[in-house]
Amino acid sequence: MSADQQTEGQRIRCLVAKVGLDGHDRGAHVISRAFRDAGFEVIYSGLHRAPEEVVQAAVQEDVDVLGISILSGAHNTLVPQILDGLKEYGAFEDTLVIVGGIVPDDDKAELRDLGVAEIFGPGASMDEMIEYVREHAPDRER
Template sequence: MSADQDQNQRQIRCLVAKVGLDGHDRGAHVIARAFRDAGFEVVYSGLHRSPDEIVQATVQEDVDVLGISILSGAHNTLVPKVVEGLKEYDAFEDTLVLVGGIIPDDDRDDLKEMGVAEVFGPGTPMSETIDFVRENVSGKR
């Protein structure tokens, strides 16, 4: 098997991250389990991580997908800091950034304009999220 084939065959690596003071992590655990069940390799950040800690973990773990779970309402402050940090490490172009949580429609558009690939709200079928990752990670690799 060539190196290119091996790269295309490796498991999708995901970091499920809780940034800021948001202590609600049920959704993060649910999506992490769904990703594992779908055959993805998953790293969970734990609660109360700073944007810089999330950036460092994304870079060090060499993940394909960064899923930020946020319910605190601080998405307009924290997500841009994560995106900017990834850009500083030249890791943004290679990382599919997703946001999950209760995000107002206007804010969803703003997040997407800054480069977030998709925003998933409560009740999104797991299959939809998994299919989105599979369809969009291949373009990032």
């Protein structure tokens, strides 16, 4: 979505989701605020969401971007469940899925092969994440 489209009232709509038993949400709050300050519309899921809840929220809120924050080490189980759910609802092709948190290098390629667009680890630049979303969020009419 170009900056021109965003300023013409088509704000990028993002869901920042905490999935599973991961109770560390400081990063999710920080990125939610940075996305909001960048002009994105942000919905935060709250803690301890099941993959099905994340999928339902993404579909019901018609988000452009789903940011999954995960630090628990369960990314190889939970993220594929979310991707499968998006596919079941026909929402996968219209949703940019990014992951933030602790993902070992050995697991990144598999998550990307499943459909995760990008993975941002600790220390990733907020500006880099915002620019990535601006460049890769799907263009669509609301």
